[in-house]
Amino acid sequence: MIINKYNGCFKGEMTVPGDKSISHRSIMFGSLAEGETNVKNFLMGEDCLSTIGCFRDMGVEIEVSGTDVKIKGVGFKGLKKPEKTLDAGNSGTTIRILSGLLACQNFESRIDGDESLRKRPMSRVADPLNDMGADMECTNGKYPPVTIRPVEKIKAYRYVQPTASAQVKSCLLMAGMYGEGTVEIVQPEISRDHTERMMKYFGIPIEVEGKTVRIQKADVFKGKDIMVPGDISSAAFYMVAACIAKGSEILIRDVGLNPTRTGIIDVLLQMGGDIEIENERLENEEPIGDIRIKGSDLKGIEINGDIIPRIIDEIPIISLAAVFAEGTTVISDAEELKVKETDRIAAVCDELSKMGAKITPKDDGMVIEGTSKLSGAAVKTYGDHRMGMMLALAGGFADGDTEIDDIECIAVSNPDFFKILDTVKQI
Ligand SMILES: O=C(O)C1=C[C@@H](OP(=O)(O)O)[C@@H](O)[C@H](O)C1
């Protein structure tokens, strides 16, 4: 795909598709509930469709109409043995959280994914699950496909997480629902807490105390209606575009504002961004509101420590904001980027460098010297949706044309990325 330089700014209102993390979890808990769960504003992105596929393969009836999803819950113990290997596609969230659930079923299962997923570590869930008494086997000790066999029982367990990860936490919470005693997870920093909130919403016995989360064996729970807020990780791309382009003013309505996800707002404010939150409210235990962003002069900052889990998926687009900021931005403590859909430290640095950015990788992040200038180049997404969307915007701000090798990957989290951008683009 060829991207031409944008000549104007961004003005107007938009909504973004439903939150990916919450959409995944709505299928998981809706399937395990008794009776119907109706989900509105579900993200019809490929990752969430993979989760739907996995539950359908385990006998759950799931009807999709537009962005509405009706799940006919089979109950806590009602999943059926899949006839084939479950396919998590490109989705780390699907394969990791599902592993915790599959570990507690009375049937053997196998779950696999695409070429990118097959390179992502599964030992981070297999090791603690096996310590709890599960029987999970990874390929070459570490990777998908994984095989999970039934066991007699899942034991009480306390796990101190070496790295903040909502996928690992959620996986263990899933297993904890079926366990014989308390499962306690201690987080180094608080990662996104959508699982905890959704468990509370469904009446599952979960307890949160600071960085510690505890779960007891769950009982039957009933289906509920779920309204999925807009995905702040998708909104982040438009927020940065509006910050960079002078004269812009956009309003993004109905975005999830869960404090474990709003690091992008904090980072942009600290960089000098002009951002206001309006119309804040709570929908099924999740905060939601509207975000107003105006074009502004950005400055470089240091980004590290406990904000990292709150911006983990936003770092590629924050890197682009840093290119258009005055001064240097240093991102540290972000080693986790190396095990996403691609190594996002290397990919961001290599591709933005091709466009003339002054960006240097380091072991746990990158250093970006703001130059406010990019030149069109031939760049690669590595099949990573967040790289695709970041490079598309980088191309719009670059002099000359930018050629992106594979833009299809953006369908993983925002199939309407360009359509939404066009609604606010001023020429
Ligand atoms: O639980 C989730 O929904 C997610 C957790 C994060 O991964 P980690 O748990 O690996 O940090 C994030 O990067 C991913 O996009 C979604």
Ligand SMILES: C=C(OP(=O)(O)O)C(=O)O
């Ligand atoms: C890392 C991501 O997703 P997942 O881990 O679910 O593949 C992402 O969406 O940026």
